[in-house]
Amino acid sequence: MRITVTFERGEAPRPEHESGRGPVTVGWCLTEQKGGVIYAPPERVRSADLNRRHAKSASRCPAVLNLESRHFLVRCPFDIHLGFGRDGQGRPALRNLSGEASAVRGSKLGEKLHLTAEGEWRHPGVPTIQLSLPYLFIADEPVWMSQVAPFMHYRREGLPGTIFGGRFPIDVWPRPLMWAFEWHDPDRPLLLRRGEPLFYCLFETVPPDRGVALVETEMTAELRDYMEFVSGAVNYVNQTFSLFEAAEARRPARLLSPVRRAPRSPGPAADQAAE
Numbered sequence: 119m120r121i122t123v124t125f126e127r128g129e130a131p132r133p134e135h136e137s138g139r140g141p142v143t144v145g146w147c148l149t150e151q152k153g154g155v156i157y158a159p160p161e162r163v164r165s166a167d168l169n170r171r172h173a174k175s176a177s178r179c180p181a182v183l184n185l186e187s188r189h190f191l192v193r194c195p196f197d198i199h200l201g202f203g204r205d206g207q208g209r210p211a212l213r214n215l216s217g218e219a220s221a222v223r224g225s226k227l228g229e230k231l232h233l234t235a236e237g238e239w240r241h242p243g244v245p246t247i248q249l250s251l252p253y254l255f256i257a258d259e260p261v262w263m264s265q266v267a268p269f270m271h272y273r274r275e276g277l278p279g280t281i282f283g284g285r286f287p288i289d290v291w292p293r294p295l296m297w298a299f300e301w302h303d304p305d306r307p308l309l310l311r312r313g314e315p316l317f318y319c320l321f322e323t324v325p326p327d328r329g330v331a332l333v334e335t336e337m338t339a340e341l342r343d344y345m346e347f348v349s350g351a352v353n354y355v356n357q358t359f360s361l362f363e364a365a366e367a368r369r370p371a372r373l374l375s376p377v378r379r380a381p382r383s384p385g386p387a388a389d390q391a392a393e
Contacts, residue, residue: 142323145335145374148252149294156195163189194316202304249297257289258374262322268315278306290366336375
């Protein structure tokens with residue numbers, strides 16, 4: 119018996135996807151190319167390279183593999199070593215503990231990392247920081263994405279707080295992601311190394327048993343215009359989810375355009391070897 123799942127918007131697949139068969143294509147891209155080389159492509163979380171010799175190994179369990187297949191890992195783009203404190207007026211402030219040894223210029227770090235206003239913290243005395251990222255995910259049929267902590271990766275030294283993300287429909291509400299962190303133990307430094315797991319993206323499909331195929335997509339003029347149309351709404355209304363229907367009514371039929379790259383030339387050295 120198949121169970122029908124109804125999402126919050128009560129959406130059905132768009133006409134071109136009404137069969138609901140095969141994997142759902144989810145596109146990803148960077149919203150800015152300056153310095154884009156430091157941002158690694160999202161990776162599917164998988165234990166296929168772990169112990170698979172034993173028939174009962176968790177690496178061969180269908181339930182484990184199905185869970186992993188819906189999670190994609192985003193890695194930390196640069197070293198972060200921060201301390202929390204207050205200035206002479208008692209205002210909260212961040213300190214770059216790496217100092218002159220930091221691989222990131224202080225001015226550039228300040229452009230990416232933000233300490234939210236104390237009145238907006240969810241818990242008294244628990245600072246919230248945000249790291250702006252250029253990752254964008256888009257789909258041309260109903261897909262909800264949840265941003266969650268990388269719970270399948272072990273850290274020898276735990277973080278001094280918790281990561282919190284969110285869940286939203288990437289087909290009608292594409293937006294650059296942000297990594298948010300609640301600093302529950304502000305006396306301890308926050309240390310993240312480049313390449314370490316930063317968070318997972320979990321994708322939910324309709325119906326829920328469909329797979330996910332992640333592809334790099336072009337930042338087309340249509341996609342950029344639609345992003346501009348929905349961006350910044352949080353600054354004007356509190357319940358942005360109420361705008362999904364209005365956004366979908368203005369959405370172009372297709373926003374996902376997979377990147378097509380020509381195969382690289384083997385180069386003169388290979389040509390000489392062939393001769």
